[in-house]
Amino acid sequence: MACISITMHALLLILVAALSSFSNLALAIQPSLGKWKLLKKSIGISAMHMALLPNDRIVTFDRTNFGPSNITFSKGKCPLNADGCYVHSVEFDPASRSIRPLTLLTDTWCSSGALSSDGVLIQTGGNNNGERVVRYFKTCAGCDWEEDRNGLVSPRWYASNQVLPDGKIIIVGGRRQFSYEFIPKTTESDHKQYELSFLLETRDSDAIPNNLYPFLHLSPDGNLFIFAKDRAILLDYVNNKVVRKYPVMPGGVSRNYPSTGSSVLLPLTMSSKKPTPDAEVFVCGGTLSNSIEKALAGEFIAASQTCGRLVINAAEPQWVMEEMPIARLMGDMILLPTGDVIIINGANEGAAGWGVARAPVLNPVLYRYNGAKGNRFEVLNPTATPRLYHSTAHLLSDGRVLVGGSNPNSNYNFTALFPTELSLEAFYPPYLTGTSLRPSITRVDPGREISYKEKLSILCRLKSKYGVQLDKVQVTMVSPSFTTHSFAMNQRVLVLEVEGTRRTSAGDYVVSASAPATATLAPPGHYQLFVINNGVPSRATWVPHGTGHDYEVV
Template sequence: MKICLYIYASVVTFFWITTRLVNCQAALRGQWDFVGYSGVSCMHCILSTNTNKAIFIERVELSTDVEKDGKPTYSVEYDLDTNEIRPLTTLSNTFCSAGSYLPNGTIVNLAGAEAGKGFSEGFNRIRLFNPCDDKTCDWQNDVYNLTENRWYPTVEMLADGTLFIIGGSSKGAGVNNATINVPSFEIYPSAPGAKPIPFQFLVDTLPNNLYPLVHLLTNGNLFILANQKAIVYDVTSQQIKINLPDVPRAARNYPLTGASVLLPLDSSNKSEVLVCGGGNKISSTQTVGEISCARISPMSSNPSWEIEEMPFGRLMPDPTILADGTVLILNGCYEGTAGFGKGKNPVLTPVLYNPKAQAGSRFTIMQPSYIPRMYHSVAMTMPSGQVLVTGSNPNRTPMFTGPYPTEFRVETFSPPYLFSSVPQPKIQQAPKNLKYGQSFEIEYVAYSGTRKITANFLNPGFVTHSIHMSQRLVWLDIIKLEDNKLSVMAPAGSTLAPPAPYLLHIVDNGIPSKAVWVSLSS
């Protein structure tokens, strides 16, 4: 009996020590967890507003085993609490599409690819989804059409809540070229009969200019980068306001896919853009992932690029803004190019970028995953503060064996802030609808005891192909801090935060709460 008790006590002690070591490691480098299966191989992802669900979208091919009304479908609603899927109805090919929210929370998915397997051509289609809690909502398919066929276009929400839709090609290709290039933009919703607006910049930046990198700056203009060229563009006057210096070292667009992020904003109205990774040349055997990140303030009097180096190079990165205002860079590979199975040597290790740290000390290496996330992967911050990671379908046709198979596994990455000895703060009550410049109260519970409480709005964006369309975090001005109430000011204007649904977080001494959805409007 004494021996048995001793063994039992030893096992319990070992388990306790091991658990403490794991938690300590997670507090430094985060933690990965496998949570479920996606049903479709997720190439496009957006959160469903006012619910705790995400919408996954795939392309028409032989990979799905999901059916709706007896027919295959390529989109599902994924429950972030239960990890269950609900099939949605798709009618056209959504491959290489784009998307965003409308101000009322409606999800817009637009463009796509060629017809096939009983599904219609999706190049110029617009699909709408109005989120619900009762499992009755579905895609309103092909309700409107774009003015041009677009494969690999980018969408960015403008200050008036309309969507800026730019670029793409008229059909799929390994590299864009003059015969299929679509050098124009359009606005949705727009007046009946509106024509596409020619955009010479997308002629000048051939061939590496698909999925242009676009961000709404706080003066209402757009930062646009394609290939290595960058501009500040005024949509209203249809004029280039600033020709920025070329981004150094490498092209940053498909198939040399890099990525960009608009760094967290506040009422100072300063805008900074970070561009990371990419490929150094077109070559199936010699292209390596670019190690540099380039940072610029496009609205400054003399904008220039500040170069930093990541711990390692990365092609096809996903820069995901976390709930505390840091940026997690994950997914992708070291070698090859995007598309057609040319990527290899996956980068399994995320890095955390702190935009407020001093240059030279902004990157921290996180815990690696064990699942390669190559071409057609996604990553997105969830209301819980975790990061949803899924997808990877780098092959011409679905493959279920080999080093980089078509992936249906869903993971979450929990950042270090979720492993603090201090629990997450809790939002107990907050308004659901807000106006610009409105002061409002958040009732909360915080546990750090430091009274260092901040709050932010986060739009996680529409994510596909390393592009996080309309992703945006805005820090809110604090008016008054009490023991259980935080008085804050909504953003003053729509150039700082376009009218849209946002995740509202409070942050207690660096530890974010679970978010609640709020709607911001004029």
């Protein structure tokens, strides 16, 4: 009995110490605060990069020189240049939870990407033999990576991508790269790079830049908002001209890698009365510029608790600051179908990098962007799995948030303080755990590509034996992101103008809405279309917008 008592006491001490070191708020598990579910204990690799395709499959990968992963190619399938036949990219099907090994031949470490207008994942740069590579992954059964080893003008390591109104993709920055370029390279001008002194001006030093993975957001006027370290510009990339400089974000905090905060463009609300909506950028977290130097010396500085909102197309833009309930760096900011923001993953102390963060933040935070200031944040139920450096998150079409990765080690290491994490979890936001009824989309007219300004009729069903009706209806279109290093590139939510809702004789509903008016509001591409009933989203239907492709409701 004495031996059992000592063991239990020791376990309790360990548990208390672990919980206190993880800097989380003490919360009872409440269904109204969301829930977690383990989807796959191991996918064989650590999900450093993540993208969702229009067939609802997730493509994820790490770096090809990470050392042995926990999954290998089958006999006879070992590709050239593969060290010991180890796999470093997989396709994951959230519905069946199955994985399929994919083939990468060049180094994808800290690379970037975007989903093209025709639904192809275009992935750029990396390190070593991958620094100038453009990779393509098509949305089709059995597809694999295709690689163009001379696809970029300059090496792009830690760069960011954004889809533009003409369907091209701009790639900005990278380690020791103070420029931008475009893909695909269809014209003579595409084979050039364009200098951007802003990236040199915001760099702290060559060793610790604090401006890598700059935050990119397409403005409704077609120009590009670029945020690096603690300041931002509006770039006319067509004429290679900075057309606006914004005030420095208050607080003296660096927000980009390796200080690593995150950023989203808050939802753009479509309205015939206001054709150009307010475009408001939201930036949260990060840390002091010298945090990584301190951490390397064994001192772990607390992350920032501050966030800022900036209306980038206002006459006189000014940052409006507020505080998160939990200080955080390396947090992923993911836009939900409702337009609200989940801030998930990350740490409370240190910086982004190998072994330089402490105190994982296990609780996601919900940010209600339309709420009253001072009452917008809500702390949600925690995971049991720390997600630090090289972790990722992505919105799924069923409204869940997929979470994976975390490897703050220089290789696959399962005995480190924070081991390499191979699992995938799903977080169910509060709208999936409440009592409100969820609509389901059964048809979208027209049943083809959606054109700009086109009228949409969305047939949806609301199952209820209690006579509950569709209420407080919203329709949103979500542009899927490419997520890595706490930044979801190309992420965008468009709130469509709803013109009316009517009940059919069969008891279903027809929601009438208008598609976005211009490509500067909604660049051509594949979007997830949601109908929201009283704050609860349907499962998404994929719709091509301005792309020339037909689609089906599945």
